[in-house]
Amino acid sequence: MAMAIKSNRFVHLCFLFFVVSTVLLQTTDGRSWKKRPLRQPCRNLVLYFHDVLYNGKNAGNATSTLVGAPQGANLTLLSGKDNQFGDLAVFDDPITLDNNFHSPPVGRAQGFYFYDMKNTFSAWLGFTFVLNSTDHKGTITFGGADPILTKYRDISVVGGTGDFLMTRGIATVNTDSYEGDVYFRLRVNITLYECY
Amino acid sequence: MAMAIKSNRFVHLCFLFFVVSTVLLQTTDGRSWKKRPLRQPCRNLVLYFHDVLYNGKNAGNATSTLVGAPQGANLTLLSGKDNQFGDLAVFDDPITLDNNFHSPPVGRAQGFYFYDMKNTFSAWLGFTFVLNSTDHKGTITFGGADPILTKYRDISVVGGTGDFLMTRGIATVNTDSYEGDVYFRLRVNITLYECY
Amino acid sequence: MAMAIKSNRFVHLCFLFFVVSTVLLQTTDGRSWKKRPLRQPCRNLVLYFHDVLYNGKNAGNATSTLVGAPQGANLTLLSGKDNQFGDLAVFDDPITLDNNFHSPPVGRAQGFYFYDMKNTFSAWLGFTFVLNSTDHKGTITFGGADPILTKYRDISVVGGTGDFLMTRGIATVNTDSYEGDVYFRLRVNITLYECY
Numbered sequence: 001m002a003m004a005i006k007s008n009r010f011v012h013l014c015f016l017f018f019v020v021s022t023v024l025l026q027t028t029d030g031r032s033w034k035k036r037p038l039r040q041p042c043r044n045l046v047l048y049f050h051d052v053l054y055n056g057k058n059a060g061n062a063t064s065t066l067v068g069a070p071q072g073a074n075l076t077l078l079s080g081k082d083n084q085f086g087d088l089a090v091f092d093d094p095i096t097l098d099n100n101f102h103s104p105p106v107g108r109a110q111g112f113y114f115y116d117m118k119n120t121f122s123a124w125l126g127f128t129f130v131l132n133s134t135d136h137k138g139t140i141t142f143g144g145a146d147p148i149l150t151k152y153r154d155i156s157v158v159g160g161t162g163d164f165l166m167t168r169g170i171a172t173v174n175t176d177s178y179e180g181d182v183y184f185r186l187r188v189n190i191t192l193y194e195c196y
Numbered sequence: 197m198a199m200a201i202k203s204n205r206f207v208h209l210c211f212l213f214f215v216v217s218t219v220l221l222q223t224t225d226g227r228s229w230k231k232r233p234l235r236q237p238c239r240n241l242v243l244y245f246h247d248v249l250y251n252g253k254n255a256g257n258a259t260s261t262l263v264g265a266p267q268g269a270n271l272t273l274l275s276g277k278d279n280q281f282g283d284l285a286v287f288d289d290p291i292t293l294d295n296n297f298h299s300p301p302v303g304r305a306q307g308f309y310f311y312d313m314k315n316t317f318s319a320w321l322g323f324t325f326v327l328n329s330t331d332h333k334g335t336i337t338f339g340g341a342d343p344i345l346t347k348y349r350d351i352s353v354v355g356g357t358g359d360f361l362m363t364r365g366i367a368t369v370n371t372d373s374y375e376g377d378v379y380f381r382l383r384v385n386i387t388l389y390e391c392y
Numbered sequence: 393m394a395m396a397i398k399s400n401r402f403v404h405l406c407f408l409f410f411v412v413s414t415v416l417l418q419t420t421d422g423r424s425w426k427k428r429p430l431r432q433p434c435r436n437l438v439l440y441f442h443d444v445l446y447n448g449k450n451a452g453n454a455t456s457t458l459v460g461a462p463q464g465a466n467l468t469l470l471s472g473k474d475n476q477f478g479d480l481a482v483f484d485d486p487i488t489l490d491n492n493f494h495s496p497p498v499g500r501a502q503g504f505y506f507y508d509m510k511n512t513f514s515a516w517l518g519f520t521f522v523l524n525s526t527d528h529k530g531t532i533t534f535g536g537a538d539p540i541l542t543k544y545r546d547i548s549v550v551g552g553t554g555d556f557l558m559t560r561g562i563a564t565v566n567t568d569s570y571e572g573d574v575y576f577r578l579r580v581n582i583t584l585y586e587c588y
Contacts, residue, residue: 034238034239034391035238035391036238036391037392038361038392042426042428054462054463056463065462065463065477066462066463067460067462067480067506068263068264068284068286068459068460068480069263070250070261070263070271071250071252071261071262071270071272074463075462075463076463085261085286086261086263086286087263088263088284088286088480090477090478090480090506090507090508090516091508092477092509092510092514108509110514110516110537111508112480112516114263114308116286116287116288116306116307117306122306124286124306124307124308124323124324126322126518127516128516128535130537130539139536139546139548141535141537141548143322143339143354143535144335144337144355144357145306145324145337147326154357154358155357156335156337156356156357156362157355158337158354158355158535158548158550159354159535159536159548159560160548161536161546161547161548161562162546165430165562166548166562166585168362170357170361195427196427196428196429196430230435230587231587231588232434232586232587232588233588234557234588263460264459264480264482265459266446266457266459267446267448267457267458267466281482281484282457282459282482283459284460284482284504310459310482311482312482312483312484312502313484313502318484318502320482320502320504320519320520339520339551340520340533340551340553341502341522341531341533343522350531351553352531352550352551352552352553352558353551354550354551355550364551364558365558366553366557366558389558
């Protein structure tokens, strides 16, 4: 009798265990969930990059240049019309660990942006951080809308290589400083959720 | 003797359980699979966006403009030559819940497209849905080839922010309407497989 | 007494089992790990694509064309100045299984690239492989920096459709051949880690 009870208890234990494991599996895999729980971020980086736009006179210092614009615009100055709608720039900007343009760069931000709204100042960015420092070797690729006048803008991290192989996450961008149409500095707070 | 049998049974039960769990783990994790089972979509959205291309006369209404083209082309009209190969447009198009251009927009489709084939009519799209309605706040970023003459085209969803944090999936696009080179409307059926 | 020992043993076994399963769950899910183990690649493809840049005379054969450039440059020849910084090309290149330009194409590489450094020869690529062969039907979309003078460059695979639904991974690119500014051939070794 005592034996039977004990054996029943074990069966119950095992059954309970099975149920718990199954639930855990479903929770962690998410197959039975509409929305999956967000895991903890696996990495966080805060970096700055500095854009000096070519204006016809600063060929030596410029780190970006207009390469496309709507009909009637020229390529040496952002058109004041329509919030620069359509102006397309290619850039190769230094990345620094702090907000000092003269700090030793830890990599380059390479890509393009274009102004994409007629009635306000807004952009779209596609670019890659090419990092080559003691701490980080690899690339992170970003894409998304950048509503410049909003203080903090979220842009998608869509991939990476090297130390950032196949990473995903979010970059929260804010304009740390700007000087007219010639210079701007973006602070980029990168939160990664997938690290391999 | 009875004890021995019972204890053997428990050992078998536990072994069986272990095997079952291991198989489940492998199935759900996919590490031992070449191909992983596709989980159920976690969200589906059907949205429309409307593109009015600047043609030199409609500056007020236009929502997109050419900003690049091959040598010899101008930027006010799509060149009839070579299926517009190389013509590059930047857009900021209203997104609506139905196919009516005058419906209240729930967001903006912001990005660029270019015509990318000489012998047929085909494009490549990179853009972001910036949604700001009662139902959805956040962005979804898309990229991929758009063979316009195919009725339904699949484009990759490569990332998102806000309500669509790090989302992934597929957008099935079809041309719902067009008027010459000036207007087109795309119906976008978005199926998301990763929601956080 | 013997019973008690046995029952203890079972409890221990079950406890051990629970611990092992939990650890396995955490390992496979990664929630308690900063870095997740990389699973085995699920697919590997080696493909070549061929780019013939329009130079003002080869309209018939050209598979790509400049559509944007900095002020002062023209769109028929890459500017010799500043390592072509800012020159933007749109392409529709044939993809082949081997390095022979005349092999039957298995698809098209469609997208854009631009030269993005002033002091060296470097580019940024955004493109999609549109595959339509017996073996593969679907698209793979890529994005990232391409430091051309490096022998092997890694570019992110950010999405896909059809046979490559939502795929992710890495493309290792090397310049297999080039002829001045008119022709280059890239060998692309695609390693995919997510296959559905």
